[in-house]
Amino acid sequence: MSRPEVVLCDLDGTITDSFPGIDRCLRLALPSIGLDHLTDADIRAFLGPPLHYTLKEVYGKSDEDVARFVRVYRAEYFGGGEYEFTVFPGMADLLADIAASDMALVLATAKPIESAERVLVKAGLIDHFDAVSGSELDLLRQGKPEVIAHGITLIGRDPGSVRATMIGDRKEDVLGAAAHGFDSIGVLWGYADDGELAAAGPTHLVGGADEIRPLIGL
Numbered sequence: 001m002s003r004p005e006v007v008l009c010d011l012d013g014t015i016t017d018s019f020p021g022i023d024r025c026l027r028l029a030l031p032s033i034g035l036d037h038l039t040d041a042d043i044r045a046f047l048g049p050p051l052h053y054t055l056k057e058v059y060g061k062s063d064e065d066v067a068r069f070v071r072v073y074r075a076e077y078f079g080g081g082e083y084e085f086t087v088f089p090g091m092a093d094l095l096a097d098i099a100a101s102d103m104a105l106v107l108a109t110a111k112p113i114e115s116a117e118r119v120l121v122k123a124g125l126i127d128h129f130d131a132v133s134g135s136e137l138d139l140l141r142q143g144k145p146e147v148i149a150h151g152i153t154l155i156g157r158d159p160g161s162v163r164a165t166m167i168g169d170r171k172e173d174v175l176g177a178a179a180h181g182f183d184s185i186g187v188l189w190g191y192a193d194d195g196e197l198a199a200a201g202p203t204h205l206v207g208g209a210d211e212i213r214p215l216i217g218l
Contacts, residue, residue, distance in 0.1 A: 001183050001203050002163055003217035006155065007098050008148055008177070010168035011109040011116055012047055013190030015091050016123065021077065021084030022047060029073035033065040047191040048170035050110050050135065050143075082115050087123050088189055090209025097218055099128035106151040107132045108166065108176075110144065131155050144176025152180075165216055171200035185212055 012018045026043055030036060033055070046054050055061040055069060098105045105128055109116050113134040120126040133151030148166065152159040159180050166177035169190020174197065177184035186197035186205045197205060204215050212218075 001165070001215060004103060004163050004165040004183065006104045006106060006152060006157065006162055006164040007216060008106045008108040008151055008164055008166045008182075009095070010166075010170070010173050010190075011107060011111055011119065013169035013192075014088070014167060014173075014187055015095070015125070016085040016087055016119060018082075018085040018119075019044070019047065019191070021081035024084065025073055025077040025081040028076050029069050032072045033061055033069045035059060044191055045193075048110070048172055078115065082119055083122055085119065085123075087125070088209065092123075092125060094209045094212060094218075095125055095128045097213070098216070101218065103216070104130045104155050104157075106130060106155060107134070108144070108147050108151045108168075108173075109134045110147065110172070112136065144172045145179040148176050148180060148182070165203075167212065169197070171196050174200035174202045185215055187212075 009015060023043055026046055030038060045058070051070070051073070052066045055066050095105065107116060107120070107129050111134050113132055113136065116134045117126065117132055120129065120132070131151055131154035133147050133154060135147065149159045152162055152164065165183040165185060166173050167185045167187060168174065169187045170192050174184045174186055178201070183203040186202035188197065188205060188207045206212055
């Protein structure tokens, strides 16, 4: 694994433990489309992939149901749920050190950009990032390969020629990086199911933020 020119980092489950707020808002919104008996494991499966993907592919919900859910969920989440998070141990220091290096740092999240930026501001981390890439409220750019490519272009680089490493907690992060030929570091403190990250084939798996440093040349 060569030293990257760009480090891409996921948000939920990687930098922040956002489960409390997402869990609360999901449990308020899901009954609006008839999903009111989900287990804790069912709820956790919503963290990582785009919400509309899980609703359609896992639960077979229609576009109308998804739109109804999104209205209820966003009203609660943007009304305060997005601030119900903590930063995982060691991540703030790691991001500060990446920002102080010659590597560019880009956030790559399925979360809407505006929400991701508010979370980073609240966490005191926004100034570490050279760019923030995420989805749009109209569901544009939901897939991780697209989010990653957009983040690279935001800093004026070519996704086809830059050396980059993606840090994330779900298979979507690993597969999104692989789609561009990028290395990936899977973090085991996030929301992946047992064995999910290893099966996706990351370049490395780590159990703590400090383990990332030597992998990216810090």
